Amino acid sequence: MPKDLVPELMARAAEELEREFGLLPDFEPARASDTAGDVMGAVLQETAQRLGDNYPYFHPMYAGQMLKPPHPVARAAYALAMSINPNNHARDGGRASSAMEIEAVAEIAGMFGWSEYLGHLTSGGTMANLEALWVAGQVAADKRVVGSEQAHYTHHRISGVLKLEYGSVAADARGRMRLDALEDELRKGDVGTVVVTLGSTAIGAVDPLPEILVLRDRHGFRVHVDAAYGGYFKLIEDALDEPAGRAFAAIGQADSIVIDPHKHGLQPYGCGCVLFRDPGVGRFYKHDSPYTYFTSKELHLGEISLECSRAGAAAVALWTTQRLLPLKPGGEFARGLAAGRRAAVELDRRLRSDGRIEALTAGGPELDIVVWKMKAATAELATALGQSIFSACAERNLHLALVQLPQFWFGPEHPSSALEGYVTCLRSVLMKPEHEAWLHRIWTELSAVCTEVENG
Structure with missing residues (x-):
């Protein structure tokens, strides 16, 4: 939905809501001071600046935690209510x-x-x-x-x-x-x-x-x-x-x-x-x-x-x-879920083809979440590599997540003593439909970061 269309649609809906209560006697709320608008504007500007101290959860390059922006119609309906x-x-x-x-x-x-x-x-x-x-x-x-x-x-x-x-x-x-x-x-x-x-x-x-x-x-x-x-x-x-x-x-x-x-x-x-x-x-x-x-x-x-x-x-x-967006198989909503699922499967495929990376031994993602660890001699080294890649990706505006998983998930199903304990892994939640179109960019940045970290 075009961004400039939302305010227009919202204004029309607000007018309709006002008409719904049109039979009420006229009512004038308490009058604000002449400077109230200026003060409110300044406070909202400060609020916007404070909110800038966030990860860009709304953007396809945010592929970390389970965070997905509300649909524009949901935001508009919430504000209307x-x-x-x-x-x-x-x-x-x-x-x-x-x-x-x-x-x-x-x-x-x-x-x-x-x-x-x-x-x-x-x-x-x-x-x-x-x-x-x-x-x-x-x-x-x-x-x-x-x-x-x-x-x-x-x-x-x-x-x-x-x-x-x-x-x-x-x-x-x-x-x-x-x-x-x-x-x-x-x-x-x-x-x-x-x-x-x-x-x-x-x-x-x-x-x-x-x-x-x-x-x-x-x-x-x-x-x-x-x-x-x-x-x-x-x-x-x-x-x-x-x-x-x-x-x-x-x-x-x-x-x-x-x-x-x-x-x-x-x-x-x-x-x-x-x-x-x-x-x-x-x-x-x-x-x-x-x-x-x-x-x-x-x-x-x-x-x-x-x-x-x-x-x-x-x-x-x-x-x-x-x-x-009705909840029906084959509908637009369902197609959005399917796009994120395809993106996750494709990212997992690319990870498995990269010799520097270990994906889950038992198989790929069941839904739209992908996890992997870096190949290293020990869990400690793999953890350190993962944390370095996490930070370096963020500098390129690619935001992933970290998760601790059992080591044996990346080896035999029944762990030997060498596979006991946990290792810090990288994790990507590809829950936005746009992630499918952006996967090439995500992979390009991730692969480049892996090369940088590998070369010290």
Whole structure:
């Protein structure tokens, strides 16, 4: 979308919103001083200067962490909603935005094949996962929660907050939960919930969900899918390698799902979403607060959420984005995901053809995250080389990330003593559709930096 078009479209929408309230009596807000505009302008100029002290997250040459700019229509819709500042805790506080949230969440649930469910937006993935594990603790009281050692660290922390015992399950050389290690935990008879990660933070690893569902039939536990990062890849499951594709095909069989629209969903922070397959879990949320809004007899979102005040603007931005870019296979939104996936596969191919670099032994990226380490005699030397390349790339305006990974991921699947421990690796998240077109530039800069560092 051309940059100069956004202000014009925003101005038209703002005029339309003003007309919506045209029947109200005239109202003049408190008059600002004559110098207020000058002062405000100066403060905003200072704000812009301060914001310049950031990495260029919006640019294709930023290929480091899981950071993706919101779509222009999401930014515009968010700003439009902020002129009202709705609160989606209750329909009184956000009548239109609550309805928009319900509709937007229904489209996300439909992406997973759910038409009956309980779900809502949250302030982010951490809160969404907390709600999922809180419900799990209500359903399976005094039972343990287990997840892969590559699951997000907050699951352990959340379990502690909820007074639930948490167990870590070993991962294989592709960062996926080992089924034999999971079965060892299940045989103990005290596991109530298994957290299955579809898109780990470190490398985008996809746990073997279909096989875990078979174990659920045998051992009787809840399956919570943390798809905060990877959930939208459901739309392009046929473009993924077979194990990952099978996992996303089975996601609708989970008991709960978390997805973050503020990652691949083109939304501003914070916008997470939690979904429960059984709408009956809403009974755990019931309350009889005397100060909740009661002007509507319809169920309001505050009655199915642990959070109270929530930004209605986040729901408006998500609804608007999904109206423009529906969540359907083959659509424009899905094509953007596929472009990032192709860029990651191609970067991995180029890395594997470079004799100075070691890619993951067990295979390439499952989603759109690529990791590699520099070849060196020891982990310490490989770490030092990686850190040097990270810094030198940044000087060329190519921004990567660093991640510590098990050494045996770059060697035999069962590590020898020489492959124990961790090594600092380079990591690239190619989640912007533009990364595919910019891959040649990214590779040219990276290769040049490797040569510079190699030559001292």
